[in-house]
Amino acid sequence: MSVARNLLAILRGDSDADRTVPPTGFTARLTLFSAAAMSFLAVFALALSLATGRLADRWSSELARSATVRISAPAGQEEAQVRAAVRVLETTPGVASFRVLDMAEQRALLEPWFGPDLPLDSLPIPQMIEVIEDASGYDAGGLRLRLQAEAPGAVLDDHTRWRRPLVRAADRLRMLGIVSILLIVATTAAMITLAANAALAANAQVIRVLRLVGARDVYIARAFVRRFTLRALSGATVGTVFAMLAVALLPSAAQEGGFLTGLGFQGAHWLWALCIPLLVAFVAFWATRLAALSTLKELN
Amino acid sequence: MIELKDVSYSYGGGELLSSISLTLAPGSFHFLTGPSGAGKTTLLKLCYGDLHPTAGRISLFDEDVRAMDRDAIARLRRRVGVVHQDCQFLDHLTLAENIALPLTVSGRDVASQQANLADLLGWIGMSEQTGSLPPQLSGGERQRAALARAVIMDPDVIVADEPTGNVDWEMSLRLLTLLVELNKMGKTVLIATHDLNLIRSAKAQVAARVLRIRNRQIQLAGADL
Ligand SMILES: Nc1ncnc2c1ncn2[C@@H]1O[C@H](COP(=O)(O)OP(=O)(O)OP(=O)(O)O)[C@@H](O)[C@H]1O
Ligand SMILES: [Mg+2]
Numbered sequence: 001m002s003v004a005r006n007l008l009a010i011l012r013g014d015s016d017a018d019r020t021v022p023p024t025g026f027t028a029r030l031t032l033f034s035a036a037a038m039s040f041l042a043v044f045a046l047a048l049s050l051a052t053g054r055l056a057d058r059w060s061s062e063l064a065r066s067a068t069v070r071i072s073a074p075a076g077q078e079e080a081q082v083r084a085a086v087r088v089l090e091t092t093p094g095v096a097s098f099r100v101l102d103m104a105e106q107r108a109l110l111e112p113w114f115g116p117d118l119p120l121d122s123l124p125i126p127q128m129i130e131v132i133e134d135a136s137g138y139d140a141g142g143l144r145l146r147l148q149a150e151a152p153g154a155v156l157d158d159h160t161r162w163r164r165p166l167v168r169a170a171d172r173l174r175m176l177g178i179v180s181i182l183l184i185v186a187t188t189a190a191m192i193t194l195a196a197n198a199a200l201a202a203n204a205q206v207i208r209v210l211r212l213v214g215a216r217d218v219y220i221a222r223a224f225v226r227r228f229t230l231r232a233l234s235g236a237t238v239g240t241v242f243a244m245l246a247v248a249l250l251p252s253a254a255q256e257g258g259f260l261t262g263l264g265f266q267g268a269h270w271l272w273a274l275c276i277p278l279l280v281a282f283v284a285f286w287a288t289r290l291a292a293l294s295t296l297k298e299l300n
Numbered sequence: 301m302i303e304l305k306d307v308s309y310s311y312g313g314g315e316l317l318s319s320i321s322l323t324l325a326p327g328s329f330h331f332l333t334g335p336s337g338a339g340k341t342t343l344l345k346l347c348y349g350d351l352h353p354t355a356g357r358i359s360l361f362d363e364d365v366r367a368m369d370r371d372a373i374a375r376l377r378r379r380v381g382v383v384h385q386d387c388q389f390l391d392h393l394t395l396a397e398n399i400a401l402p403l404t405v406s407g408r409d410v411a412s413q414q415a416n417l418a419d420l421l422g423w424i425g426m427s428e429q430t431g432s433l434p435p436q437l438s439g440g441e442r443q444r445a446a447l448a449r450a451v452i453m454d455p456d457v458i459v460a461d462e463p464t465g466n467v468d469w470e471m472s473l474r475l476l477t478l479l480v481e482l483n484k485m486g487k488t489v490l491i492a493t494h495d496l497n498l499i500r501s502a503k504a505q506v507a508a509r510v511l512r513i514r515n516r517q518i519q520l521a522g523a524d525l
Contacts, residue, residue, distance in 0.1 A: 019393065019397070020390065020393070020401070020404065020405070022390075022391075022392040205388070206390055208388065209388045209389065209390055209401075210390075210401075210405055211374070211377075212377065212382065212384070212388065213377065213401050213402040213405055213449065214374050214375070214376075214377035214378040214402055214405055214406055214453070215374060215405035215406075216370070216371050216374040216375075216405075217370055217371070217374075219405055219407075296370075297370070
């Protein structure tokens with residue numbers, strides 16, 4: 001589209017058009033600084049969203065296979081109790097499916113702890129039933145009572161359930177991160193619009209002369225747009241690089257449980273951070289262009 | 301080329317110009333004179349689309365000024381070279397860059413016009429000052445530079461508002477000769493001036509008509525000049 005062409009033209013540059021508008025030292029530095037600061041913040045907001053997103057995904061996928069029913073009954077009663085528990089589970093609303101694990105599976109589960117040569121047959125290992133709940137979930141208290149009545153050796157273990165509110169919190173945190181990024185982008189647009197308007201007002205005389213000698217509005221606008229886009233791009237690049245360094249240098253601790261230590265980028269997510277300078281440049285391009293064209297239109 | 305029909309203009313108070321009709325044919329040479337404050341500058345501005353008439357109709361190159369958008373006005377200014385009474389330049393660019401500015405902003409290749417630029421600078425007697433900044437120039441030098449800037453685009457029409465107001469008689473004649481030469485090449489010329497001597501010397505070189513603003517109207521001045 002023409003945006004891409006415009007951006008390319010801007011990067012290629014037009015030294016003549018550039019010279020027609022005098023350089024402005026102070027606003028230039030302010031724009032650079034704002035773009036850098038905003039990008040720095042945006043990188044952190046992005047890291048927050050991605051990290052909480054990862055956390056929420058991991059936790060909720062663990063939630064899906066959360067509960068187990070463990071049956072340890074005296075020898076001989078075991079099979080009867082498993083059947084009873086199965087009957088209970090079959091009639092429990094909120095249970096999507098369940099599966100009685102066979103010996104091989106149980107052995108695989110225990111292997112990391114006890115090694116491969118575990119003589120399972122000779123050990124009194126409880127029988128496991130994996131319970132998968134549906135979206136609405138089941139009433140854990142009710143299920144426990146019924147299991148107790150039908151199969152006294154059955155214990156419902158839903159230890160990952162406590163994570164459910166945490167997943168909600170992580171989801172909310174991800175939302176907040178995204179909202180923060182949007183706010184940062186909007187603020188960048190507002191700041192660049194203000195800076196562009198200041199530059200346009202300061203150069204009213206230049207604009208008048210350019211119009212007198214036959215410059216079209218887009219020509220004049222381009223001189224400003226190019227400047228602000230390049231400034232925003234370079235400021236944002238510096239801010240992003242510093243923020244990425246800061247994220248990379250975060251002390252890394254345990255993999256699990258550490259929400260704070262998980263705050264960082266993984267793999268391709270680093271590329272998302274690199275998009276921030278481009279996004280800021282894009283925002284600067286449009287903010288300046290709209291500001292310039294509307295200011296010029298109001299001039300006589 | 302430039303045509304005014306029943307044109308009136310007021311800045312908000314009373315009418316400054318009333319029901320003026322005027323046609324500038326291609327290749328013509330006109331002077332515009334009248335007392336200070338009569339509306340010469342105003343009339344010129346109407347002729348190059350800087351002001352819109354409060355009544356009547358103006359067409360420039362067969363286009364109604366009211367129908368022209370900002371880009372059309374910009375294109376018009378490349379065909380009409382204007383010397384403003386208060387010459388304005390870009391103070392951060394050199395004299396040479398300022399004179400070449402119309403080429404720059406219209407996307408022409410300035411480098412290929414260097415010979416032209418040097419000729420023009422020689423004609424206005426400012427070859428030595430190409431690197432000067434406009435604030436370093438005298439009033440007369442600024443006027444000469446403004447004339448050079450007005451003609452660098454090789455426009456069809458040249459409108460000059462008091463182009464000799466601040467220069468000595470010798471330089472006035474030199475600038476007049478430049479305008480007469482351009483007119484002989486087929487350009488339409490319109491000059492506002494107080495200087496009756498300038499008008500007289502022009503009449504010796506070219507078939508110039510003299511318009512005078514009096515009582516908000518335009519009169520064709522006779523041989524009494
Ligand atoms: N922008 C403006 N707003 C209001 N009044 C104006 C404006 N420009 C000019 N005038 C008034 O219009 C009248 C004519 O001005 P104009 O500049 O056309 O005169 P002029 O004939 O060019 O005078 P001079 O010979 O001194 O240059 C003057 O009385 C002036 O005060
Ligand atoms: Mg005047």
